[in-house]
Amino acid sequence: MNAVVSEIVEKDRRLSPLQVPPTVIEMLDASERASLVARIQRLLVEQDATLVAHYYTSPELQELAEATGGYVSDSLDMARFGTECKSRTLVVAGVRFMGETAKILNPEKRVLMPDLHAECSLDLGCPADEFAAFCDQHPDRTVVVYANTSAAVKARSDWVVTSGIALELVRHLAERGEKLIWAPDRHLGAYVQRETGVDMLLWSAACVVHEAFKADALKRLRAEHPDAKVLVHPESPLDVIAQADVVGSTTGLVEAVRKLPAKKFIVATDNGLFHKMQQVAPDKVFLEAPIAGKGATCVSCAHCPWMAMNGLRNLAQVLETGANEILIDETVRERAVQPIRRLLEFAKQRKRVVLGNNDA
Numbered sequence: 001m002n003a004v005v006s007e008i009v010e011k012d013r014r015l016s017p018l019q020v021p022p023t024v025i026e027m028l029d030a031s032e033r034a035s036l037v038a039r040i041q042r043l044l045v046e047q048d049a050t051l052v053a054h055y056y057t058s059p060e061l062q063e064l065a066e067a068t069g070g071y072v073s074d075s076l077d078m079a080r081f082g083t084e085c086k087s088r089t090l091v092v093a094g095v096r097f098m099g100e101t102a103k104i105l106n107p108e109k110r111v112l113m114p115d116l117h118a119e120c121s122l123d124l125g126c127p128a129d130e131f132a133a134f135c136d137q138h139p140d141r142t143v144v145v146y147a148n149t150s151a152a153v154k155a156r157s158d159w160v161v162t163s164g165i166a167l168e169l170v171r172h173l174a175e176r177g178e179k180l181i182w183a184p185d186r187h188l189g190a191y192v193q194r195e196t197g198v199d200m201l202l203w204s205a206a207c208v209v210h211e212a213f214k215a216d217a218l219k220r221l222r223a224e225h226p227d228a229k230v231l232v233h234p235e236s237p238l239d240v241i242a243q244a245d246v247v248g249s250t251t252g253l254v255e256a257v258r259k260l261p262a263k264k265f266i267v268a269t270d271n272g273l274f275h276k277m278q279q280v281a282p283d284k285v286f287l288e289a290p291i292a293g294k295g296a297t298c299v300s301c302a303h304c305p306w307m308a309m310n311g312l313r314n315l316a317q318v319l320e321t322g323a324n325e326i327l328i329d330e331t332v333r334e335r336a337v338q339p340i341r342r343l344l345e346f347a348k349q350r351k352r353v354v355l356g357n358n359d360a
């Protein structure tokens with residue numbers, strides 16, 4: 001591409017620290033934990049339910065999902081697993097858009113979540129009505145949205161995209177002469193634009209966890225650990241991405257840990273992922289990329305406050321009561337499933353396994 005156009009045209013959609021809840025980790029003593037685990041195991045069987053957890057949830061939830069025939073992964077792969085699993089109910093431990101995506105792809109199943117207040121700053125930063133109005137102002141542009149969006153925003157899009165296939169898809173659309181709207185993550189959008197040179201208008205939301213990583217402090221940490229490889233999720237700022245040995249989705253970063261011969265890694269993503277990294281490479285050392293440094297706010301302290309809302313107590317409760325069911329208007333769902341299917345078809349044509357190589 002010759003013409004390089006990338007413009008953040010919308011007002012700043014980043015949440016202020018006041019809009020972000022504190023990260024509260026569930027504290028349980030050993031006997032309460034054991035009793036809750038036993039109760040949840042019994043309820044999963046009684047309710048014909050399967051637990052699907054995101055990489056950023058607590059080690060307890062991840063271990064329970066795997067021990068009970070459930071699954072731990074990234075958002076679309078969680079939803080993909082749901083389509084294969086025979087259970088009548090899926091319990092999604094993650095954030096709301098993940099429960100919605102599971103429901104979009106599995107309308108016949110009951111989808112429950114431990115806490116419906118578990119949001120995402122990218123989703124919150126992209127209200128469907130305002131986004132639709134913005135798209136309407138640019139009818140000549142193809143609308144590409146990241147998986148971290150509501151069902152209503154997906155319904156307004158032409159393509160849903162994951163970080164595992166974003167560069168390839170955006171290049172493909174540009175080859176067809178299409179100009180793009182990209183939403184909602186300004187950092188991932190800027191990264192994709194820089195790599196592809198494609199004409200993109202960027203919505204300007206951000207992830208409160210990844211945006212907090214600091215380039216200057218990372219530089220110092222690298223100098224202290226010259227043997228460490230730097231792994232960065234592309235929702236991070238460009239000056240952090242610029243220092244990466246590997247830029248990748250959650251699944252991509254876990255794969256890097258598994259495959260690279262290095263023994264030490266500095267990791268710029270939610271520290272919930274360290275549990276899976278430690279599982280796949282128990283002999284390796286993982287250091288958190290710094291959030292201290294110039295302009296540091298430590299809003300999330302490298303752990304998503306909304307992911308932390310998932311716990312054993314509320315999981316047991318929803319299984320008992322059937323509360324917190326995800327319901328989506330069928331017209332919205334039918335529209336939202338189209339751009340997801342388009343992505344899957346694109347990936348299939350390219351002989352790419354997009355599911356399992358995805359996003360936040």
Ligand code: SF4
Pocket residue numbers: 056095119120121122123148207208209210235270304305306307360
């Ligand atoms: S870590 Fe960031 S992108 Fe992931 S759910 Fe939390 S706020 Fe959203």
